[in-house]
Every structure is written in structure tokens, then in C-alpha cells.
Amino acid sequence: MPQTITYTTDIRKEVRRLCAEAYDRIFLLTDNTTEQLCRPLLGNIDGLEESIVIKAGDDNKTLEAVSKVWTELQQRKATRHSLLINLGGGMVTDLGGFAASTFKRGIDFINIPTTLLAMVDAAVGGKTGINFNDFKNEIGVFRDAKEVIIDTSFLRSLDSQNLHSGYAEMLKHSLLKDTAMWASHVTFALCKPNFVQLQEMVRQSIEVKRAVVAEDPTEKGIRKALNLGHTFGHALESLAMLQQRTGLHGYFVAWGLICELYLSCSKGFPTDKMRQTVRYIRENYGYFPFSCNDYEHLYQLMLHDKKNVGNVINFTLLRDAGDILIDQHVTKEEVFEAFDFLREG
Template sequence: MRINSEFSTIFISTEIQTILTEIFKELKNRKIFVLVDENTKSNCLPLIYAIDEIKKSEIIEIKSGESNKTINTVEKVWKTLQEKGADRTSLLINLGGGIIGDLGGFAASTFKRGIDFINIPTTLLSQVDASIGGKTGVNFYGLKNEIGVFNHPKYILIDSSFNQTLDDRNILSGWAEMLKHALIFDEKDWLNLINHKIKQTGFKELNQLIARSVNIKNHFVEQDPFEKNIRKALNFGHTFGHAFESFFMSSENEILHGEAIAHGIICEIYLSHKMSNFPIHKMDKIVSYIFNTYKRLELREKDFEKILELIGHDKKSEGLNINLTLLEDIGQIKINQNCKKEDIIETLKWYSNLQYEN
């Protein structure tokens, strides 16, 4: 399946080697670099290594993990590109999950004022979210994606068979972004997803679900590439979610991005009910589904002020206002909703006291 986005050409297929070979015919006579971490080097690189251009490429390996998504790591990538003779015609292939895509996209966008790059996302989360939309960047002093630029890959190659390398937690991390896409777009999409058993879904069917999720995201990105207006719908669940992710980042209970977003959705659905009359019976079903799918977060009242501080640092906030995307109903979005500090604290207390079974 080919999706001709305004900014990138996206392929969703289980024939990734064939597609990549054709792309190299178009992008001939370029020096190729492949960015990996220790996991994608051992688990994913072999799946494309039969291609001559990949065999001849320079492999750049960085350490996995959110704690390595930093300017220091980008400097190491820049240094390797420089030492290995990269020029402005060179091509960087980001083979990995969201961290590889975000960091590699940023490194490519800034090296020699920008070289072409291709994203080959190898996690469900990066296939439906991080590799698409043109956001690149790194964390800075404990804040998610604080430094970065908007720049789109030339191609995005999505193959759900890469997901066979993932454990259940990482599959569910990507599933959370797909749930978010459905909630902001159409109730039929939401019902379709929650009636699927993700762990029992085959690659062909999963490719179809991924394609639908990618098309939903593209719907918003193409209307508003620099997130000035309607694209903010994609931030649903992320104001609380990013704060949760940052809060647990340095603890022994570090959580995955999608896990944080799932619980961010719970909190922002509650605020949607409180501030925008989101139907309570639908809120209950959403909360119940998420709690039965994801392990709940252990939040203590003494943590609330720190989480509030992290929310205040969020890029979606403007001045003294905490800016959220809320829902009036599934598929009915309200962007730029200002929220008071008291509402945030109330929501965190409500979340902490919820009595849904896991």
C-alpha cells in the first residue's frame, strides 16, 4: 500500500526489501548511513541486510533508551557522519523506534543544514505515530522533545512484521496511539479497535489497522503541518501523558510512551467530561478498557505538584495557560482549551482514587 502524503511517500507492506531496492535505484550514487541501536542492529538490520546498498552502508550505532535521546548522542551521530565523509547528498536511514526516528531525523535535518533521511519504524508506536508528521528532536534537562525541528523524511517504510521482535508491553505502547487516533476521529474506528485482540492480530490485518491510523494522522498533519491549529487534536492525551512520562523517566518505574499516553487519555477524558460534557457512559467505557489493558500508574498526592510543574513546561502550554485538546464526544475535538491549576490537581486526585480492576 502506498500513501502519497504531501510531505513524504509512505509505503505499508511486507515487501520492504523490494521497495527499498527500488528507492535506491532512484537515489543512486549517494553515500548511505544507517542509524541503529543495539536492539535494532541485532533484530531488524538482518531483515534488510541482503540489499547491496545496505551491505555497503556505514552503520551508526547508538545506545537505546529514552535517557540517551540527548544532544550528546546527536553530537556522536554528527561526528560519525563527518568522519565518514558524509556530504549534502548523503542519505541517513533511521532503522528503529521513535527514539531512533526522532533523534536521527533531528541529526539529519541539522547536519550540513540538512540531508535526506528515510524512516523505517520498527515498533508499532513509531509506525503509527513517531515516524510520521515531521517532528524531530531530543529531550533536554528532563523535558520530552524540548529541542527539535519540523522536517519530513523523504520516505517512510512501514512493515508490521518488524513487530515480531517486540514484547507485549511495546505492542500495547503503540496500540495506545492508535486508540487516541480513533478517539479524535470517529467512533467506528474506536469500536473497531477495542473489538480487536491486538496480540492475536496477524501481520496482514495489522498492516490494515496501521494504514487506517496513519491516514487519520495524515488527515490532521496535511491540514496543519506546523501545529498551529487543527493538528493540535493529535495532542489529545499528551498533556498529562508527557508529564507522566517525564515524571517516571528517572525512576525505577520508568514507563513507555504509549503507557503514559493511555493514562493521559484517562485524565483528559475526565476533563472533557468536566469541561465539555463528554458523555459519562462513554467515559466509563474508555476508562475501563484502558485500565483493563494497561497497568495503572501509582500516583501519590505528594507527586501532584511536580506533575503540575511538568505540565506547565509542556510545549502545548502558552504563557500561564495550560492548553489542552479535549473532546465533546468521540470524534468531536476542541483544541486550545485553557485549564486551571485546580482542575489539574482535581483530575490527578480523581485518577488516584479510581477503583477499576486491572
């Protein structure tokens, strides 16, 4: 069954609807940022427990934080007939989904994403997880939220960096869909966004991901397409974490797209489209500073990617927008050339 997505402009009404359903207890998970900025939009709703609050930031998507959620659920007498509502960005929906999926062998959870990245990526598609030993999303399970509720009015409270971060996933989806969608995304004025236009683009982006996930829920085949930009991106993000450099996930995806579009040109991806996409990313996301001395470490991080089989790195590449190639292999030398292009191109 396709995941239920509800679009709304009245989030309070939707939460009241959830609280009227037959759950014995309904818990709300937030981080300390969304507790301050987003929780007040829900108001006082009968049946909704006081928030479980965790620390904000992807570096807090840890086993320790999951343990805190499990402990709070246990101490507040949650049962298998309870519901967890995850209100926040991708860190909250990833971690909350994993906590709910494993508590008492699984309780229902609802995602209410409050960031662009969470709306178009993390909250949709059934992946849950946490970071472990400095690796991104190393521990997790596939399990759909009972429902995902999208209210794009949350986006107006986002700062520019978080808006940019989420948009990188939308740019990825446009490359997976077709040339028309790609063209609309590489010409969107991200620094001065039209929120009415963005709302429709969000819906379009979610539908791209939903269609892929419905065809391949557990990433045996075409769902690997959604990893475009992520093989390089996750390695860069892991390196930044190890070097204690902060950065938002979508920025690493954008830089990963540069590398993987560069490699895609050898498969026939049009050079002009690659150059236009790279120019858009450079203008909006800047550069990730690293040196040739980091190449070997980055390569080893890529070898650890979950999509790999044995000691071979599996890439998602493109012949063109919408013409997807999964399980592609390139040489180590070509990977290093892509690093060169990212640094200097």
C-alpha cells in the same frame, strides 16, 4: 505535499530501490536492539554503509547521541547529497530525523519504523527531536522524512509491552476520528492480537494522522488535536524519568487519555464512552503509581509543555469521538481532580 508513505511486505526490495537512487553515500542508523533484530532482514545490499549504532531506550535520546551520529557522518564523509535511513522505533526516527535535519543544514532521511508506536506516530508527521534536561522532546525541528516505509511484519517480533505502547496512539487516533473507529479499538483483543486485522488498523491510524498533519504541518491549529492524552502523559513520563522509573511512552499516553477524557466530560463527552475507554486502558495498561505529594510537581511539568502560551496550560479535549476542542483551559483544581481520578477511578 503530503508525506510519502510506502506500504510493503518486502522491506529488502524497498531498501534496494533507495540505494539505486542518486545519493553519494547512504547511511543506516539503528540502535543496538534493532541492529540485532531488524538489520539482518535487510540482508547485504550494495551501496548501504555499515550501520551507525546508538544505544537503545528513550533515555538515550540525548544531545550526546546526536553528537555521535553527527561525528560518524562527518568521519565517513557524508555530504549534503547523502541519505540517512533510520531503522528502528520512535527514539531512532526522532533522533535520526533531527540529526539529518541539522547535519550540513539538512540531508535527506528515510524512516523505516520497526515498532507499532513508531509506525503510527513518531515516524510520520515531520516532528523530530531529542530530550533535554529531563524534558521530553525539548529540542527539535519540523522536517518531513523524504519517505516513510511501513512493513508491518516487523510487528510480529515485538514483545507485548511494545505492542501495547504503540496501540495507545492508535486508540488516541480512534477518539479523534469517529465513534465507529473508537468502537473497533476499544474492543480489539490486544493481549491476543489478530495481526491481519491489526495491519489494516495501522493503515487507518496512519491516515488519520496524515490528514491532520497535511492540514496543519507546524501545529498552529488542528494538529494540536494529536496532543490528546499528551499534556498529562508527558508530565507523568517526565516525573518517571526524574524518579529513574522506566516506562514506555505509550503507557503514559494511555494514562494521560484517562485524565483528559475525565476533563472532557465537563465539555459534553459521553460518560459511558469515557468509562468504557478507561476500563479498556485499566485492563491493558494497569496503573501508574504516584501520590498526591506529586501533584504540584506534575502541574509544574505541565506548565512547561511546548503547547502552552504564557503561563496557561493548553489542553486538547473532546465533546465526543471526532468532535475536537483545542486550546482548552481548566483550573488547577480540575487538573488535581483528574489526578485523583487517574489514581483511584
